[in-house]
Structures are given as C-alpha cells and as structure tokens.
Amino acid sequence: MKNFLKCLVCFSEKQPKTSSTKNRDYPWEIYTLKELVHATNNFHNNNKIGEGGFGSVYWGRTSKGVEIAVKRLKAMTAKAEMEFAVEVEILGRVRHKNLLGLRGFYAGGDERLIVYDYMPNHSLITHLHGQLAADCLLDWSRRMKIAIGSAEGLAYLHHEANPHIIHRDIKASNVLLDSEFQAKVADFGFAKLIPEGVTHLTTRVKGTLGYLAPEYAMWGKVSESCDVYSFGILLLEIISARKPLEKLAGGVKRDIVQWATPYVQKGAFDHIADPRLKGDFDRDELKKVIMIAMKCTDGNPENRPSMLEVVGWLKGGVGSRKKELGIVKNNYMIDGYDEDEDEEDEEDYETDYEVFGMEKYVTRSGGEKI
Ligand SMILES: Nc1ncnc2c1ncn2[C@@H]1O[C@H](COP(=O)(O)OP(=O)(O)OP(=O)(O)O)[C@@H](O)[C@H]1O
C-alpha cells in the first residue's frame, strides 16, 4: 500500500493539469491543488457541507462548472493516509449506479483531497435524524427506493466486483442521495478486497458502533455477512428513523434490533414504522422489509442471506419469493398469489415467516411461540 501511495503522490505531483486516466472504464482525474482551492473558495467555511473522522467535506464548483464534493484529510497520520489510499484505490476500481462516483484526487505535500460527485440531497442521516428530518422528504416509496439502491450497490461489491469487496462501514451517513433520491453508497476507507476463494478474514475491528455484526465486533471475523448485518440495521433505521443505538436511563444502551424484536414478536409492525409517515405506507411491504431486516441481523452469520437474496426479496416482493421457493398450500400459492384467496391477516403473518425462516420471532398475542 505504501508503494501505491508513493506512486499516487508522485503521479499527482508530476501532473500539472487535470488529466483523465486512459486505461480505466471510469475516467477519474488527477486535480491540481490550485483547481480545488479555487473550486472550494479556498476551503471556505461557508462551503463546508460536513465533517467526519477523515476530515471535512466541502462543496465546490470546477472551472468547467461541475459541482463537486471535496473531502480534505485533516491530519497526515499513517492511518489517515492508509484510508485515503484505500478509498482512492477501491473507488477507482468500481462503477455502479448505487456507488458514489470518484471524480479524482490530489495528493501532494501534506494535502490529501478526494473529489466526488456532489450529492444535492446529502446523506440519509440528515433526512432520518438531522436538519432535514423535520421536512420529511422521505416518504415510503423513497425509503424503499433507497433501501433497494443501497442493497444493489452492496450486492455489486460482494458479487460482481473483482476481487470482491467488503465495505465494513455501511451506515446512514455513508449512503448519499442524488437529485432523484437515488442511493449512492460512499466511504470505502475501511473496505477490504477479498481474494478469490477466501471466505473470511480476521482483522482489526473498524466501523461504527451499532452497525457491527457480533462476530466481527468480538472476534474481528470479517466476511460479506458483516455488511449484510450492517445493512439490516440500516434497513430498520430507514423504516423507523430510530438510531441504531440509543441510550436509556441509567446509561444502558439498547440497539435497534432489541427495540424492534418485541413488536415483531407481537406482529405489531406498524409500531416500528416512523411516526412521521403517519401510517402512509404499504403494510405488507412494511412487514416484508422488517422481516428481511431481522434476517439480515441474525446473530449467526450463517443464517444471514446474501445481498443478492436481499435485493431479490426487496425488489420481488414476498409473493415472488414464495413462488421461487415453490411454497404452496392447498394447491395454490399462498399469501397474495391467488386472487381468490381469502385468509385472515394473522394467517398471513404466519406464512410470511415460513418464507423467510423467521418462525423464531413469531408469537401469538399471548406471547407463546408457534
Ligand atoms: N459527495 C457528497 N455530496 C454531498 N455531501 C457529502 C458528500 N460526501 C460527504 N458529504 C457530506 O459530508 C458528511 C461527512 O462525510 P464523511 O464521510 O466525512 O463523514 P461521516 O460519514 O459522517 O462519518 P465517517 O467519518 O465515520 O464516515 C456526510 O454526512 C454528508 O452529509
């Protein structure tokens, strides 16, 4: 990695002007410091759009009139430089409609800058818990679109990118939203490339509390299913607009799965939905998405689905999943597949659980398990 970084630095210092890379599908550019200073009004405070562990993010406009977001490394530590290199290396390799586009970078002297497409609707976190939350721009269909888009971005990293990539920091602030509220997964500074044939790696734990899969938080065991777990947390957060971890009286922390589980057990799915939606959502879809989230956050990584399955479930609906699994009852497809079907709601809950293998969460009103 050191060599790669050295190479990046000398490459960028030798390039006097912005220049497109030739042998890549995705033409990122090496910017000059002058151009980025100019674009961001010398990193003026008024241009600042956010701050994270890596440094500050600034809005800018290039001389060609393109809006950009520039992330500026705050301290030149070895750790930060490694994150910079990993981010540029990985984002430079991938291209997908649901991954934030890398426009380029600058690396020279003590300055490390990463240039991205500017996302006018900021990050998901600002809509769920931040300044834009009160405006409630995220109606149910936008939330579903964001969930599907983030899932597709992750599925691409896990299954299509070569080598496969584990993100390791899936969370609401790392899902950015373009002008159409299309999700773009961002921040690859903690990502890991997975060599062919390797099922999991053991590493130092990085990531964000509340989103970490238990086997990863405890043993540093990292595999694609750690991202699936984080995605499940994100899904519950999208639906409920609750934070992944909340502090209760007495300093006790409760995670979002612990909060949601009793409602799931009672079949009280509506209680999990964000009250700001005012009940304006498709109840079957809500139930389905909650069950997917519970499956993704299973304590045992082997019970979690792959991101490809998650995308299929989110996009295809419960009915098509049942069809795929060939689950039939009385010779017709259950729940939503036979238009003449006339079953009680409670029965539907039960059959939904069968489809997702979620029986352990289901209890009848008295709390007894089926
Ligand atoms: N391309 C972009 N377009 C618009 N806003 C962005 C862009 N990139 C980042 N931001 C904003 O800047 C904020 C800070 O981003 P950053 O990734 O540095 O930190 P973070 O995600 O909040 O935390 P962490 O350092 O743990 O990743 C984001 O929450 C987002 O609102």
Ligand SMILES: [Mg+2]
């Ligand atoms: Mg981030």
